[in-house]
Every structure is written in structure tokens, then in C-alpha cells.
Amino acid sequence: MDEPTTHNPQTAGQIDEVLQKIEKTRQARRHKFYLRDEKITLSHGSGGKSSHNLIEGVFAPAFSNPLLDAMDDSATFNIVGTNPRLAFTTDTYVVSPLFFPGGDIGRLAVHGTINDLVTSGAQPLYLSAGFILEEGFPIADLRKIVGSMAESAKEAGVFVVTGDTKVVQRGKADGVFINTAGVGLAHPTWQPGQNRLQAGDKVLLSGPIGDHGIAIMLAREALEIETEVQSDTAPLHTLVAALFAAVGDSIHCLKDPTRGGVATTLNEMALSSDVAIALDEHAIPVHSEVRGACEILGLDPLTIANEGKMLVIVSGEKADEALAAMRKHPLGRETAIIGSVQSSPEGMVFLRTDIGGMRVLDMLVGDPLPRIC
């Protein structure tokens, strides 16, 4: 870490000073995504800063093309002529443990890829499923996982239409890894994207954060913390459909804050759109059990993964309508307006803390919770 991440200034002068520091940092960040490492570390899979370094240092330059370079969760394109527009996405799931409170790797693999299509404004249609199985894996467990996938797909009205299975020797994988790619029908004209944020937009969050990450963490560590925390894994296509019905293309960006959490996801948007995002800490919903577990474990809920929440960036004048529409939906009852978009300092996210201070909210650095999804 070569930049400050926490400040608690109390006066206007101090705030100015912070803003100057921020501006300096921002300049530095522009050229920051390069890869110093010689070997893969767990933090390259965190979804945070190291992941970005890996993507920008290896994948993006090799594969560069206009569709990939947008770096949204799905690529959208026209196949022939101008319509239909399609969305295409992929995600691999390596979560450990495979079964956890509120779900399993199968539900996650279906919901995650549905949500990646939804964030592009697409209607999810078809999924592929690629399995890597470890020799010795119990077929009864595989049946449970596949059953979960089938059930989740049915609930969401999508179909698994093509698949593949590979097996590797004992000790060369960890039970089962699943890749799901997805194809969806994109909206003919509306195209939300992380480069579409504008000053004056509001930031909505569909409910309390950190449930998935903490549920996994507690399942994994068998800590003696007694909680009822369950993964929030859920498909968000009907929530977004209800939202779109209410405010249409006033929705500028949708993103599910999975790996890296709300902090990382908003940083990606701010960088991509060259804007600043200011959050109000007190407005961000967090279940008390999650907050408690985070305090004990030394984690920030803003960097913890969610699997059934949506961040929505909507134009300021439509924010209240969007809020009302989301709150009417079972998966959005606790939706809150948590912040707003401003023109500068470009590429930065900051948090007005409960105690009246301000701190820069950076992407996740390191990986406190490897294999969260």
C-alpha cells in the first residue's frame, strides 16, 4: 500500500488538505494497475486491487477488443444487423465449503451468472455448466449440487442447455468447481454500464451487506460465534425488471457487489466513469450479526461479498421512484439510498463516517476471505 486510506479530518481546512491528497492519489492511481508479482497469490482472486492488477497486466492487453474493454460483468453485442442485442457472461465458482447456510455452490453458480446478465440490463435465457470434479468426490453430493442448480434455474426461468464434465486426480482440485456462462437478451436501447455514471446520480443498495461473506466465513472457520447469518444468494432479475418498469433508462448502472464488496464495486464505477462517489456510512444497511462478526474478525462489511444484492445508480430526479419500486419487491424491501455521484475528485470513493469524518474508501486490498464464491 503506497497511499493513505483513512483520514478523520474535523475542519474545513483539514478536509481541503484531504482533498488535495486525494487528487494526488487519484493521479497516481491512473497508472497503478500493473503487475509486480511473479507468482499467483490468493489476493489475485479477491476481486479487489490485486485482481485488477492481474486483469490489467495480463488478460486485458492480450485479449483487448471493444466488447471486453468495457469490463462490465457481461459483454453485450448485436449478432446480426441491429437486433436482437445479446448479453454473454461467464463466472467460475470455487467456494469453500460447498454447502453453507442459505445455499450451496450450485445455487451460487446459477444465481451469480443470472445476476451478471441482469447487470447488463439483459433478460437471462440460457446457461452452460462446466464441472471440474475431483477423483473420489461423492456422487451423492454431486447430485445435491446439480439438483440445486436445476431448482435455481427453474425458479428463475432459465435453462441449462449445454455442459461439460472433467475429472482430475485426487489432490488436484477441491471437490467440485463449476463454471457457468450465460446468454441473455439485452434491451434494444437501454445499456447500463459502469462508465455511465453522472454527477447528480444517486446510489441505491437493495439491502443489508456482508451476509454471504460472513455466512461462508463462519461456516468455514467453525468459530464459536452463534449467529443466524445466512448467505443472501438470490437471482435479481425480477427486482431489476420491477425497477426498470418504474424508472426505465434513468438507471445508469447496475452491479451486484460480489467479491470485493460494495467498496470495490463502487471504486470500479468511479474509475470507469471518471466521477467521485460519496457515501453516507449511516445509510448503509448492515445486519447487526454481520456487523458484530466483522468487528470480532477485523473485517470491513463494505469489502465483504454479497450474492443477492444490487447496487443501482439512477439519475437524481428518479431516485425516490426507484427506491419505492425496489422496496415493493420482496428482494428489495430494505433498499436504501446510500450516496450520490459527484464530478470530482474523479475516480475516488469516499465515506462520510458516522462520527462526521471522511475517509477514502479504497478497493479491497489483500484477500481476507479467499474462495468466497
Add this chain to the structure above:
Amino acid sequence: MDEPTTHNPQTAGQIDEVLQKIEKTRQARRHKFYLRDEKITLSHGSGGKSSHNLIEGVFAPAFSNPLLDAMDDSATFNIVGTNPRLAFTTDTYVVSPLFFPGGDIGRLAVHGTINDLVTSGAQPLYLSAGFILEEGFPIADLRKIVGSMAESAKEAGVFVVTGDTKVVQRGKADGVFINTAGVGLAHPTWQPGQNRLQAGDKVLLSGPIGDHGIAIMLAREALEIETEVQSDTAPLHTLVAALFAAVGDSIHCLKDPTRGGVATTLNEMALSSDVAIALDEHAIPVHSEVRGACEILGLDPLTIANEGKMLVIVSGEKADEALAAMRKHPLGRETAIIGSVQSSPEGMVFLRTDIGGMRVLDMLVGDPLPRIC
């Protein structure tokens, strides 16, 4: 194994007897794809009989829908109205070693998915790439693999438009695993498929078999066999385009004989179309180095994986034109007509051997070469 696989009858009476046995076996096979195993074994990843048992016992019933049930290499569907038809496929690559004579996991991951689209008569357009990386994997190796993928994609005119990277702890994977899913533009009317074989069709094979499997085997085992065998990994879209230009929808089925080899692939077709396939052993091209290595290793070239060959089933009257068209293409110079389709015994593949006998050619049983692709 509960059925005979080899016969060397010399008289008409003996052949009749064999045909009766075949008929009995065929009846038994109809109900044979069930899963007795409690744990995953390497042979569930062979692409052969155990893989089919796993697919029919776990995946197919859970996910059943008309697109999946066709069990072709890609699913094809219309997104809106009647056009365009799309093809969608997925494949995961776990080959070991990652680098081998003639290619690496990156080239394989691009070529394999292109070829799965091509077998559906589709023009490959877009790929996704999902990586599972093991902690400690050298980034220099990752750069080489990603460079190979980018080069292969460019050569074939396809684009990697979306991706994902996960990292697992040391000892929980084996260097790198790659999933590529692919989207292609299917032909509006022509739809080759493994259920479309008809009596009188001819079986064409685009060149010598077994190169990929043997190259991997020799690279892996570091046997003291000195050969020049290289993987045949190649994208076959231009070969198929040339073939289609010559004979159009007289092409009833295309399939690249990867895992399980020519024997398994043709068995799948025979079962799906309720026909028999008769092969002439002497007509099947095999490089002498591959034949020699197979003899030493006790392997049958007909069950060894290929990554740049195509099996083409074409109506009898167009077979010579198809042969000529394929031979004109650099990747089809050694194309041969290796057999024909007949109406019975349904679901069976047999081989007229060089010594004048006949043997039932079954799917691959067990897995002599795990992690071949």
C-alpha cells in the same frame, strides 16, 4: 464389461452368430446408462462409457430440456422470432502437462470451443474465458498461456469478450484450469446433429488419428520413445466452411473426435440415430509413430483423443465431392472415407479388420489417458 467386444469370425455362419449376439447386446445397451458408482473416478472424465453413465445418471435428468437433451456439442436456438439461430457451447480444459509438443492449454481451450460450435454448423463469434489459478502459479507461464489464447483467437477471427478469474490455495488445483464457452451464429436452416445419420451415408475422417493423445502421453510419461508426434490441435471452421460450400446440407453430422476418440464419437452417433456404422480398418489413417506408440502402450488409436480432426457424415451420393473438397483444404489433405452407415444393427459400430474379421467397436471403457484435454 458385460458384453463381448472382439470377434474374429471367418464364415458367413459365424458372422450370423455375431450379428445375433450384437442384436442382444444392442437391446441390453438401451438400458445401460445408469450409474452404479458412489464416488467420482477418473474414468468419469474419459469421455467414454463412464462419462455417459454420469451424464445420463446425474446431469441429464436434472437439467432435462429439449435443447440439452439433443446432447450435441453445442445447443442451438432462436433468440427472437425465427432468425438468427445461435449456437452456445462450453468446455473446460484440465490438460496435463500445460505445455506439450504442438500446443498448450491456451490453444486447446480456444480451438476446442471453436470446434464445438463448428460441429453445430455455426460460425464461431465470441468466447468467454474462465480461469482457475493455483496459488504459486508462475505469472510468466500464465502470460504464455493467455498469449496463446489471444493468438489462436485472432487466427480464427473470434473474440474473447468476457472473462473471470478465481484463485485457489496451493494444492487445491493443478496450475491452471480454463473454461471457454462460445457463442456462434448457426445456419438458418442447416442443422447437422448426431441424430441425423441415415442408412447409405458415408463416414469421412479429416486425417490421421491419435496424434493429440499420444503427444500428451509421451510428454507426460517422459517415455524413452523418440517420436515427432505433435498435438493436432487446430480450429476447423474454415475446413467445414469449404466442405459446406461444396455439398451443403448433405452433411448430416459433424463431430470432432476428442475424448474417447473416433470409437466413442461414432458410438454416440449410432445410438442417437438408431443406425449402425461399419468402418474399414484399413481405410483409417494413423501415423506410423502413433501406431507404434499405441502398440507399445497397449492402446487402441480409435479411442485416443484428437483435437484437430473432424468426422463428417455425408449422404452417400455426395461423399466423393465432400472428400475432394476436404482434401483441397490444408487441414483436410489426408481425409479418407472410412466407413458407411447402415440401418441395422441399430446403435452399434463395427470394424471390418485388416485380417478380414469383424469386431464390435465399443465406446472407450475406463480411462487410459486422464486429463487429455
